[in-house]
Amino acid sequence: MVRDVGGLNGTRNMSLEEIVAMFLYTLAHHLKNRTIRSHFFRSGESVSRNFHRCLLAVLKLHTHLLKKPTPITEDCEVDRWKCFKNCLGALDGTHISVHVPSEDRARYRTRKGSIAMNVLGVCNPNLEFIYVQPGWEGSAHDGRVLRDAITRPNGLKVPQGSYYLVDAGYTNCEGFLAPYRGHRYHLKEWGDRQPISAEEYFNMKHSKARNVIERCFGLLKGRWGILRTPSFFPIRTHGRIVQACVLLHNLIRKHMPTDYTMYWDSNSEEGESDDEGLHDEVDLITQIATTDAWTAYRNNLAQTMMNVGQFVQSGRGKNKRSWNKSEEECFINGLLEMSADPSWKADGSFKGGFKSKLEEKLNEKFPGCGLKAIPHIESKIKWFKDKYNVLTEMFRTSGFSWDNEKNMIVCERQSYEEFCKQHRNAQGLWNVPFPFYDQLSIIFGADRATGVQSETFVEAVDNQEKETIELDKGGSDEDDEFDDNESVNQSKESTPSEPSSKKGEKEKAPNELGRKRKKLEVVDLTSSFNNMSSSFSNHMNEMNKHMSTISSAFSTTQLPEKAIMACEEVEENKKENLVSQLRRIEGLTRFEIMEASKRLASNPCELSLFYQCPDDEWKKEFIINLIHPNLDKIEPNLVWYGVLNPYHPGMGFHTIPILLTEPNGP
Known part of the structure; x- marks a missing residue:
């Protein structure tokens, strides 16, 4: 397939099988270029260039390996899916760890604190991917990524009357069926308990069916090690690697299924039909907006599953409080101060305790206002952030502009109403001043996800082809491609009949x-x-400009070194003059002079004390005590006599102790 469809061929010194083996080995074990180079005995440039060539060839297989969505039919016998007629599968987002530059870490930091990109995955009940879109920053909400996917020319296609199962993080709207909020949903929450209402029964069946996308992500990350840990590829290349892993996952599921529970017959030949013309005669869903008809559809579906209904009141609005203009200005100023303070602002969000700090500032300026960190300040932060995000989305849409004098949006009423159908948070901004947009740009603008690195399969193939051409231009003749x-x-030429x-x-x-x-x-x-x-x-030239500063700083740092060298020179002079100083002292023998010189030269403290003695008598007593430290502790009958050394007559007399029987004896 990579040869016939992807257009990948071997090179002069590397076969096609070796190129594919290096590519798969890198994805499965997440090995670096130097490791692959040593394993396959190839240069690093050859490994890198052929990796990108093989990546491009695999991406070209998306029209053959991506599954075509098939709705659940009336005669479906699988228990977990037979309740959801016309369902195409399930979708969800997952995080893939990445390495990004320090200036982009805030946008890629998830709510759990890790640095990752948000990947949208869509699969059918047979654990095969229908669509995948990587590249969005980890801070982006799943609903925002889904909205971008359905509006792209080559994005996710959802026909009218069909739908996908989504979790509670998405909006329950036409084409995307979400569970009921405020009711038990996850399977671990049920245990041995049984549902007591239609909403709970619907959530239980919904959770069992939607779990297929979680299992699909688990198989994908378990098989390809490069998706479990952050790689050093650029973000866009890493997104294409995710797409390649998805295609290889579908290929493996097709020929070597690990889950033998097949939910429907999938013997149709993939690759014979193209995406073009697949939905030409079917109306597609192009926006995410809640409708009463879709809400009624979910309620009827839940009642059909279980003929018991119960209305559960939600808790929204119980702690609602109106803010005045002065309180909002104080609140925004406090957020601005904290966003500029590194002790409060972290990558992507504020540090813990900032809401309590804002509560203290507000109550200090407005005593008795009754504003609390939770729920008032927390709710206000969410409200401002939603309004800022929706205004930013407006300015990216044609027909919207901003009036700096009036601090409000400028557009036609019809365009605004159409925009509000897809963005609920945009309601209430028509002809209403919003004076805090510039301040909110400073607070939330740097951490806002942009989705610049996100690509569909068609875009990835086009961009990868351009990059591969650039790589081939700079490549060596070592691995020229065969024609x-x-x-x-x-x-x-090998035949003899060739002229x-x-x-x-x-x-x-x-x-x-x-x-x-x-x-x-x-x-x-x-x-x-x-x-x-x-x-x-x-x-x-820049170095010459600052050479004077460097020289002055260097001379300043050398002052202590010069002082140390001067002290060492003085000490050496004292050692050289030590023998001459000792010879001037009367009463010292040659042995005492040599012994004192040796001890004083080896001990700088004693040498300093010797030169501090005021006269020769002090110096003589200092030398005697240094050589004979126990002289003051001798017995009264012990007398010291000078004796000539018989072995070394030139050394002079030695003072030796002689014990007398009587104090006045000879």
Whole structure:
């Protein structure tokens, strides 16, 4: 398939099987370029270039490997799906960990604190993907990603009358069936208990069926290791890798199913039909907006599942409080101060306790106002953030502008009403001033997801082809791609009936191509060398400007070193003059002079004390105590005599103790 449909061929020194093996090995084990290079004994440039070539070939298979949605029929016998007639499958979002630059970390930080991108996945009941759209920032809401998917030209197609199962994070609207809020939903919440109302019974059946998308994500991440940990590929390339893993997942499910429970017969041949013309005669859902008809459809479906109904009152509006203009201004100013303070603002959100701090500021300025961190301040932050997001979406839509003097939107009434059908939070902004948009841009603007890196399969193939062409221009002749005609010509050359003139003609094209590539390489090298030399000269000029500052700082740092060197020089002079100083002292023998010199030179503290003695008598007593430390503790009958050393007569007399029997004896 990668050869016939994807257009991937082997190279001069690398076969097609080896290229595919390196690609699959990288995805399955999440190995770096240097590891693949050592395993396959290839250069790093060859590994990188052929990885992107194989990635492009796999992405071209999306028309063959993506499943075509098929609705649940009336005669479906699967218990978990037979209640949802005309259902196409389930969809949800998942987070894939990524590495992003530090300036983009706030937009990619999820509500759990991890750095990831939001991936929308749609699958059928047979655990096969129908649609996938990666690339959105992790801070983006799932509903926003879904709205972007259905409005793209090559995005998600939902025919009228069909629908997908979604969780409570999405809007319950036409084409997307969500569970009831305020009722038990997840399977672990039920245990042995039975539903007591139609809403609870509907949620239980809904949870069992919608769980297929969670299982699908689990199989996908369990099989491909590159999706479990962040890689060092660019965000856009990482999104294409996610799409390639989805296509390979469908291929594996087709030929080697791990779940033998087949929900319907899927023996139709994928790849024979194209997406073009599939929905030409069917009206598609192009917006996400709640309608009374769809709400009634869900209620009727729940009543059909279980003929018991119960109205449950929600808790919204019980703690509602109106804010005046002064309180809102104080609230916005407090948020501005905290957003500029690193101790309160983190990547993507404020740190814990900021609501209580705002509560203190508001109650300090407006005593008795009764504003609490929860629910008043929390609800107000959500309200301002929703209004800012919907205004930003307006300005990205044609027909909307902003009046800086009146601080309100400028558009036609009909355009505004059409926009409100898709964005409920836009209600209440027509001809109403909104003076805090500039301040909210500072508070929430840097952390807002943009979806710039998101791509559909068609866009990914087009962009990857452009990037692959750029890579091939800078590639070496080591891995030139085989041409089908060239391979045929080589086979003909091996036959004896081939004329020699034709051989020369057919060998001429590759040589001309090589000469053209060499010319391009010379031009590229010349331009790059010129750019490098100009940047180097600019760098040297900047260094010359600051050379005086560097020299002054260097001289300042050398002052303590000079003082230390001067002290060391003085100490060396004292050691050199030590023997001459000791010889001036009367009464010291040669042995005492040499012994004192050795001890004083090895101990700087004692040397300093010696030179601090005021006269020769002090110095003599200091030397005697240094050489004979126990002289004051001798017995009264012990007398010291000077004795000539018989072994070394030149050393002079030694003072040795002699014990007398009587104090006055000889």
